[in-house]
Amino acid sequence: MTTTRSSAQHGFPRGRRIAAALLVSTLAGTALAACGADAKGSQPAKISGKSVGETAGDAKITWGRCPALAEGQTRDPQLACGTLEVPLDYQNPGGMKIDVAVSRLSTAQPGKRHGVLLLNPGGPALGGLDMPETMASTLPKSVLDRYDLIGFDPRGVEHSTPQSCGLQDPSVSGLFPYPAADGSITKNVALAKANAKQCADTVGKNLRYYNTANTARDMDRIRQALGEKKISYWGQSYGTYLGAVYRSLFQDRTDRMILEGNVDPTKVWADQVADTWGKGMADRFPDAARVAAAQASTLRLGTNVAQVTRTYLTLADRLDRTPAAIPGTSVSLDGALLRNMTYALLLQNNTLPVLAKFWKAADNLTHGSTTAADTAVLKEVFADTPTSPGIPADNQATMFMALTCGDAEWPHDVDGYAARTTADREKWPLTAGMPANIWACAYWDKPAEATAKVVKGGPRNTLILQNRRDNATPWESGVGLHKSLGAGSAFVGVDNGGHHVYGEGSACADKATVGFLATGHLPDKDVHCTDVTQK
Numbered sequence: 001m002t003t004t005r006s007s008a009q010h011g012f013p014r015g016r017r018i019a020a021a022l023l024v025s026t027l028a029g030t031a032l033a034a035c036g037a038d039a040k041g042s043q044p045a046k047i048s049g050k051s052v053g054e055t056a057g058d059a060k061i062t063w064g065r066c067p068a069l070a071e072g073q074t075r076d077p078q079l080a081c082g083t084l085e086v087p088l089d090y091q092n093p094g095g096m097k098i099d100v101a102v103s104r105l106s107t108a109q110p111g112k113r114h115g116v117l118l119l120n121p122g123g124p125a126l127g128g129l130d131m132p133e134t135m136a137s138t139l140p141k142s143v144l145d146r147y148d149l150i151g152f153d154p155r156g157v158e159h160s161t162p163q164s165c166g167l168q169d170p171s172v173s174g175l176f177p178y179p180a181a182d183g184s185i186t187k188n189v190a191l192a193k194a195n196a197k198q199c200a201d202t203v204g205k206n207l208r209y210y211n212t213a214n215t216a217r218d219m220d221r222i223r224q225a226l227g228e229k230k231i232s233y234w235g236q237s238y239g240t241y242l243g244a245v246y247r248s249l250f251q252d253r254t255d256r257m258i259l260e261g262n263v264d265p266t267k268v269w270a271d272q273v274a275d276t277w278g279k280g281m282a283d284r285f286p287d288a289a290r291v292a293a294a295q296a297s298t299l300r301l302g303t304n305v306a307q308v309t310r311t312y313l314t315l316a317d318r319l320d321r322t323p324a325a326i327p328g329t330s331v332s333l334d335g336a337l338l339r340n341m342t343y344a345l346l347l348q349n350n351t352l353p354v355l356a357k358f359w360k361a362a363d364n365l366t367h368g369s370t371t372a373a374d375t376a377v378l379k380e381v382f383a384d385t386p387t388s389p390g391i392p393a394d395n396q397a398t399m400f401m402a403l404t405c406g407d408a409e410w411p412h413d414v415d416g417y418a419a420r421t422t423a424d425r426e427k428w429p430l431t432a433g434m435p436a437n438i439w440a441c442a443y444w445d446k447p448a449e450a451t452a453k454v455v456k457g458g459p460r461n462t463l464i465l466q467n468r469r470d471n472a473t474p475w476e477s478g479v480g481l482h483k484s485l486g487a488g489s490a491f492v493g494v495d496n497g498g499h500h501v502y503g504e505g506s507a508c509a510d511k512a513t514v515g516f517l518a519t520g521h522l523p524d525k526d527v528h529c530t531d532v533t534q535k
Contacts, residue, residue: 264480278428
């Protein structure tokens with residue numbers, strides 16, 4: 001459930017096409033182009049010093065050039081990167097070590113510096129080395145003067161000892177278990193079992209240590225290596241859960257925290273998917289349907305939300321039964337891909353017009369009557385995406401499973417999944433039963449440790465930003481996180497759609513965010529913003 005704001009706060013993730021945005025649009029988070037270097041083949045510099053397991057507090061990051069970017073991508077030459085060695089298993093700090101890649105954009109000004117702002121784009125399993133540059137383009141001088149911006153690739157992700165199960169289908173969306181047209185989950189069961197076995201056979205039990213709690217512990221090692229007593233943090237989507245876990249484990253080391261597009265920590269992870277995905281789509285879909293209805297004379301998908309919704313559901317069912325080849329590509333459009341692409345394009349308001357045109361193109365495709373305009377939309381949506389050198393193709397899919405399966409144990413009852421899927425299909429037709437269906441986690445090894453608990457108490461230092469109509473992490477998830485943190489958090493709810501809050505048209509939300517980062521002052525009570533201006 002994730003995508004990332006572009007460097008200009010609009011459009012698709014920097015350096016990625018729409019299809020790529022889909023592939024990283026999953027449980028909770030925001031998609032970001034992988035960090036690279038100004039020159040191909042250069043590697044991040046390693047820390048100096050002794051074994052981190054022995055002298056973590058003395059470890060320093062040696063800053064140098066960043067890893068190579070995907071072809072055609074560029075970056076701010078002032079972004080510096082390095083690596084930090086951390087224990088694979090914090091219960092065995094003298095054992096095996098792994099590397100965590102870290103980046104820094106030094107924006108703080110002498111005399112005004114407050115500290116560092118650590119950033120995470122979500123995912124799960126998105127790299128964040130380039131996030132400082134992305135966020136620097138959206139934040140005002142009053143914030144940039146006070147913080148150096150720090151990015152990192154979470155353990156196992158991209159340049160941080162990247163993991164790979166060698167999956168035949170390397171996409172995250174390929175993991176989403178949409179039932180067959182008749183509702184059967186037989187093929188989903190087989191795929192879940194095969195993916196779990198593939199990871200167990202390829203990576204083995206070490207994958208159990210690539211979990212959110214250990215990633216939070218890595219964050220504290222980053223804090224130590226930077227020489228900071230405390231860190232401030234901005235986490236998006238999955239990054240909100242990571243931030244909440246860090247805050248719970250290291251309350252006295254947490255400074256100012258922004259959590260945007262939120263995960264309910266009491267529902268990690270099976271319930272987060274099954275309980276919220278269907279409702280999130282139902283809440284958000286009408287925004288796109290209204291865009292399509294406003295163009296009824298040309299798109300002919302319906303003149304109101306109800307008609308457009310019926311057209312969409314009929315189209316999805318037709319593609320479930322008879323997929324359609326997309327001219328000029330090796331891609332076949334089926335119901336699952338239609339739904340996944342719809343999910344991805346609902347994440348931002350400025351992609352809703354593209355989504356409406358995509359529905360029309362898909363409908364024409366099934367009737368063999370595509371136009372030049374349809375072909376252009378399909379080409380835009382399914383354009384090839386450049387890949388970052390040295391990153392396994394299935395890295396995000398591998399780490400998506402590692403985190404969602406390794407943070408908490410999932411149910412193992414196949415009949416239970418079948419029953420829940422049937423009920424979910426009826427209750428939430430837009431998602432066709434997928435969120436309640438069986439995932440690889442049903443066959444995963446038992447997690448290495450108990451699910452991290454997000455606790456109340458501690459200083460009042462966390463600002464929760466939540467949109468009313470967020471299809472990735474619905475309103476109820478933000479309310480759930482606020483409840484879990486209690487008096488330690490303030491809540492800013494916005495009458496807007498999409499996955500991002502800051503910089504998306506609400507001066508009310510932006511003022512609260514900037515004010516908190518610049519001064520440390522949280523709103524005295526919950527804020528509900530209704531001033532959204534669509535861009």
